[in-house]
Amino acid sequence: MTTHLHRPYREPNHTQAWLIGSGIASLSAAVHLINDAKVPAANIHILDLHSGSGGGMNPSGDAENGYFLPFECHPHFYGSCLEKLLSAVPSQTEANKSILDAIRSSGQFQRPPPQDYALARALKQGESGPEAVDTKGIHIGVKNRMALIRLMLESEKMLGSHTIKDMMDESFFETTFWMLWATSFSLQPWHSAVEFHRHLRKYLEDIQSLNNLKTSNRTEYNLYESLIVPITAYLNNEGIDFRFNTEVTNIRINREEQPHIATEIELLEDGTEHYVRIEPTDVVVITLGATSSGAALGTNNSPPPNLSSGWEDRMLCDWRLWQKLSQVSPNFGDPTNFLSQSLRSAVECFTTTFKGPEFMKLYETLTHDRPGTGALVTLTETNWSITLSIPHQPVFHGQANDVNIVCGYALSPLNEGNYVKKPMSRPQVIPDNTGNIACVGQFVEIMDDTTLNMDYSVRGGQIAVTELMGLPEKPEKLKKSLLLEIFDLII
Ligand SMILES: Cc1cc2nc3c(=O)[nH]c(=O)nc-3n(C[C@H](O)[C@H](O)[C@H](O)COP(=O)(O)OP(=O)(O)OC[C@H]3O[C@@H](n4cnc5c(N)ncnc54)[C@H](O)[C@@H]3O)c2cc1C
Numbered sequence: 001m002t003t004h005l006h007r008p009y010r011e012p013n014h015t016q017a018w019l020i021g022s023g024i025a026s027l028s029a030a031v032h033l034i035n036d037a038k039v040p041a042a043n044i045h046i047l048d049l050h051s052g053s054g055g056g057m058n059p060s061g062d063a064e065n066g067y068f069l070p071f072e073c074h075p076h077f078y079g080s081c082l083e084k085l086l087s088a089v090p091s092q093t094e095a096n097k098s099i100l101d102a103i104r105s106s107g108q109f110q111r112p113p114p115q116d117y118a119l120a121r122a123l124k125q126g127e128s129g130p131e132a133v134d135t136k137g138i139h140i141g142v143k144n145r146m147a148l149i150r151l152m153l154e155s156e157k158m159l160g161s162h163t164i165k166d167m168m169d170e171s172f173f174e175t176t177f178w179m180l181w182a183t184s185f186s187l188q189p190w191h192s193a194v195e196f197h198r199h200l201r202k203y204l205e206d207i208q209s210l211n212n213l214k215t216s217n218r219t220e221y222n223l224y225e226s227l228i229v230p231i232t233a234y235l236n237n238e239g240i241d242f243r244f245n246t247e248v249t250n251i252r253i254n255r256e257e258q259p260h261i262a263t264e265i266e267l268l269e270d271g272t273e274h275y276v277r278i279e280p281t282d283v284v285v286i287t288l289g290a291t292s293s294g295a296a297l298g299t300n301n302s303p304p305p306n307l308s309s310g311w312e313d314r315m316l317c318d319w320r321l322w323q324k325l326s327q328v329s330p331n332f333g334d335p336t337n338f339l340s341q342s343l344r345s346a347v348e349c350f351t352t353t354f355k356g357p358e359f360m361k362l363y364e365t366l367t368h369d370r371p372g373t374g375a376l377v378t379l380t381e382t383n384w385s386i387t388l389s390i391p392h393q394p395v396f397h398g399q400a401n402d403v404n405i406v407c408g409y410a411l412s413p414l415n416e417g418n419y420v421k422k423p424m425s426r427p428q429v430i431p432d433n434t435g436n437i438a439c440v441g442q443f444v445e446i447m448d449d450t451t452l453n454m455d456y457s458v459r460g461g462q463i464a465v466t467e468l469m470g471l472p473e474k475p476e477k478l479k480k481s482l483l484l485e486i487f488d489l490i491i
Helices: 024-035 080-087 099-109 141-153 170-174 176-185 193-206 223-238 311-316 320-328 358-367 454-469 482-490
Strands: 017-020 044-047 060-062 066-068 122-126 129-132 241-243 246-254 261-269 272-277 283-287 348-355 377-379 386-389 403-410 437-440
Touching (some): 024 223, 024 283, 080 099, 080 454, 099 223, 141 193, 176 193, 246 320, 283 454, 348 358, 358 403
Parallel strands (some): 017 044, 017 283, 044 241, 122 377
Antiparallel strands (some): 066 348, 122 129, 246 261, 261 272, 377 386
């Protein structure tokens, strides 16, 4: 949902669309440009620094040397915008079906149904070994309950730049209830109270059931293979102009015009400078930053190189463009708030490739859950705040039967931090006072919605296309019932 006025209809045949980045946000914009706005595929250009599409969702490795599965690629997803996207793309494997229909039918018929719900959302060290933590109910005491209700009823303006820590008593951060939120959404006590406010209002009703994958869409393999590959193949077949190994270094903007208009894209294609002229009839959709920028990979024998050396150079190529745009106008937001805290807010992700069934057997014995029943298992007393995902197997096409893959992340790999996301550091999808420019990805502002999920990037892509092309249909509104949520807290 966006607060912008509806824009005039744009003639699709006379529109060239330049999409910067090839993650799910841009792929979503491309699909909706073709399907909803009827822009010819040959007029759509996707530019990315990397050698293939998918952005942060690219896996790597093999069974011999160990796989790397980005955490966001575990084989299940939810979100109405993502479902709409997948229902618009034909399946590559099943004739006359969309990707969404194919996923739903294979999930239903080819796999054993999961248990109704996962028994273990978290494990702790008990007297006789690891045991499941009881995560049901809201056991936070009357004082914390009242503080949560106050926080939920507060306006974002009043919450301002307060942190969650500013709003809640220290005892709150010791509760199992907080552990659920922190590990489901990578929240830290020093994160923005506005961010937590949005999460509470979006998920309070569902926080207990979010872990149960029975109601989510389960894909055959990891999300890169099951979603990114077929969407990219579809766009290639349609004739989209993909340009990889291409960094967009600047977008020239005519500030004399009201609203501001993008007039030229400067790019480095395989190291050579090029300039692309942008007409006022054209549109530019920019993925700001990247979720995995600056990432350093370890191997089986060596840890990832220390992030404190040389990480800026690795990272900045994804962020330079946003830095330049923020100097053009404050309407493009300010990446400083994300960049200046990047070491503190780094998340360490890992994938473990097991040969043989021992780990899975131990996991089932301990939790009484089959792999793929629950989304997450948090190990509550680990210093690194580790959360695991034990997906249904296989996760990769061609993965042998005796190979099992588990992935996880550590919320506190440095075990310190004071990261605060200030409100309004992010630009709107259509930055104020711009005419043919949209920003998408995890670092734009979408009112009431929460980041760290694909649906956010896809929703951004849908808003960009709807607004830039002047289409009548808006993305589905987020469900929200403050009364019901507060009721959940009271009882
Ligand atoms: C640790 C972690 C866990 C997550 N877990 C989940 C999860 O469980 N479920 C979920 O739904 N989501 C999860 N997410 C969120 C996930 O990142 C998003 O769902 C999705 O991958 C973001 O897609 P995107 O297209 O917005 O950006 P990205 O995937 O980051 O892609 C952006 C692309 O744009 C390119 N680019 C940027 N600037 C330029 C430029 N100037 N020139 C050329 N190319 C450029 C980048 O190189 C990159 O390839 C997680 C994220 C992280 C970091």
